[in-house]
Amino acid sequence: MYKEEILILRVVVRFMMPFIQIYGCYIIVSGHLGPGGGFAGGTIVAASMILYALTFDVDRALDKVPHKHATMLESLGGIWFMSCGIVGLLLGGNFLANGQIGVPLGTPGRLLSGGLVPVIYFGVGIKVAMTIMSLYFSLVEEDR
């Protein structure tokens, strides 16, 4: 439609995309070290893809992340969370137990610390990102 008229927006978005996505991934990965976590980081990653779909075209965004894969990864994020809980049951503790079942906790402040906390946040991040993206795709596809 009006693709040629928004050249500045397209150039800026193309430049900003990797930074936004790396920032989102950083917030997901370092959720146990500072402010942030799966919910906030997943939203930032999804916002970058929505920005891409708004600036370029929904079809090009759907080429990058197909709607089917988004819904599948969204369910896998939930299954990942529950598997982390079942690990606690298999090792003889409570559902979603972390320290009491002997998961190595590491030194507080390092990236590999916290036992199951970053593992759970990874699944939550994937789930939140894919939820928001597939919600956006579902809403946009109605108009076509």
Add this chain to the structure above:
Amino acid sequence: MRIILILAMSISLGAVLLLVVSEMPEYGCPDSPVRNEVAMRYIEKGVEETGAQNLVSAILTDYRAFDTLGEVTVLFVAIVAAIAVLGCYSLGRTCPVDEEGD
């Protein structure tokens, strides 16, 4: 008449709420009931027991992880509902409403 009734109800509700708020303990007051042994346990032993430096994350995904699982389920149900309503347009299917014509 209706306006008077609405005004009376709003004012009485607001007065009750203000009374309740005025009885609340001050922010950061050491005698407040939320400063019980649960919060002190999180602050004193949270880092040691979970290994996570961020106490909010430690509570969210360790002490109260079952609650977070509920939040994730809410997200899942939300997207299932959205796809159930709008999904006939996506994934390459034709909507039964569109097939009927008009």
